[in-house]
Amino acid sequence: MKLKRLGAPLAVLAAAAISLTACASNEGSAPASTSAAPSNLSGTLNGIGSSAQGAAQTVWAAGFQEANPKVTVNYDPQGSGAGRKSFISGAADFAGSDAALKAEELSSTFAGCAPSSKGIDLPVYISPIAIAYNVDGVKDLKLDAATIAGIFSGKITTWDDAKIKDQNKDASLPSAPITVVHRSDDSGTTQNFTEYLAANAADVWTAPASQTFPFQVGDAAKGTSGVADATKNAKNSITYIDESGSAGLSIAQLKVGDEYTKLSADGAAAVVAASPIADGREANDLAIAIDRKATNKGDWPLVLVSYIVACQEYKDAAKADLVKGYVDYIISEDAQKAAAEQAGSAPLASDLASKVKDAVASIK
The missing domain is CATH 3.40.190.10 (Periplasmic binding protein-like II)
Incomplete structure (x- = not known):
């Protein structure tokens, strides 16, 4: 049919x-x-x-x-x-x-x-990747790349860690373990997420960009729907996910340059529009070399091009x-x-x- x-x-x-x-x-x-x-x-x-x-x-x-x-x-x-x-x-x-x-x-x-x-x-x-979380009473969470890298590599393990608290002075962060949720399958979302961290927090994110999540931390789930469901069902959890699958979860603001930026499709599109076609490809291959360090106002460099x-x-x-x-x-x-x-x-x-x-x- x-x-x-x-x-x-x-x-x-x-x-x-x-x-x-x-x-x-x-x-x-x-x-x-x-x-x-x-x-x-x-x-x-x-x-x-x-x-x-x-x-x-x-x-x-x-x-x-x-x-x-x-x-x-x-x-x-x-x-x-x-x-x-x-x-x-x-x-x-x-x-x-x-x-x-x-x-x-x-x-x-x-x-x-x-x-x-x-x-x-x-x-x-073109879609922004969200840092989505499930923490009761915490809204408008703010995170920079180094802190995200610390969380997802297992170096930051509790929600009241000083690196999180320093960016969220008015938030009631629980003294609870962080449950990291990541993709279990080879994923382009993981590739884009790890490219962003490797570019912006290389001293913390020590693994190369990869379609396979590189650290033994947290819980693994398959596909966009899998990580969404796992995060919704686990208190004090956090994941990276295509924005289309983030409904029902809170979304963190991302530090871009000197400011914290809210996720937006327009911000993702602006980064892609300013990024060049990758070198060394065939004439009709339009792979894009995304500028992961973009810092213009409103930019969202944690973006995927599909x-x-x-x-x-x-x-x-x-x-x-x-x-x-x-x-x-x-x-x-x-x-x-x-x-x-x-x-x-x-x-x-x-x-x-x-x-x-x-x-x-x-x-x-």
Whole structure:
């Protein structure tokens, strides 16, 4: 069955962690109006990957299938690492990933791509990563990068530690152990989180940036929904999570430069807009080198850019047409707006959207 128009709450969508095929009837509230151009496309498109993209993929699949009733889009939010592995093996037609393909992955043979063709990274989703917490009576928690690094590396173990108290003099911090919640699966969110800490608190965060959480501390849970549920169910807990999954949790302010900044999609988008395309990639690979040390007013450098990973050239030309049609729709103004309304993401800046559109056109 084809997913048509769904508006289920994000928490339910995340907890279900389902493939995005659903009922053909219009159930629940509809996503924001979209305007994908009707086409003669037909077939099934299978994607696996980022759980952070999950809610946005629900909206995108609905809008695309509405305009292309002969197409079924399936998306399984298993996590970024699983998505890239599935794409490389040919088990998925595209991956959703919160981290660009690594050098060792680019050296792989991509089973669904034409011989000698590789995957390319197409940015489609920008979202702030929240430092979310569950501590009774504590609102507007303020944290700098060094303190976050100390908490998540296990060096700061109680909520009334002086490093936390010094930044939150008016807060009633409990004398209680901190329960750290982190991702158990290889995760692009973890990659972006650890990149931020490695860039801003290298003297405390001694591990390199990684898609695997590097320290033996706290509790591990799978996917965006998993860490959200674990944090909600554990008092005095804290996690890092895509903003789309943070409903029901308190969100800390982040020290950026000399000021504490509240999380915002606009602040995340501003950092991405000012960041360059990474060096050393293929012409149509648009991996972004995020400026993790951005300090302009309102900036939120703890941000993830999530990609659609697709073949530059597919073995199956019909599959290439489906991927091109779908990604071209995803980066449209209407689709980006619909995702922002449903998932709290930031629409692509027009110049970045234009670059992605050109890259999509090059897919064969």
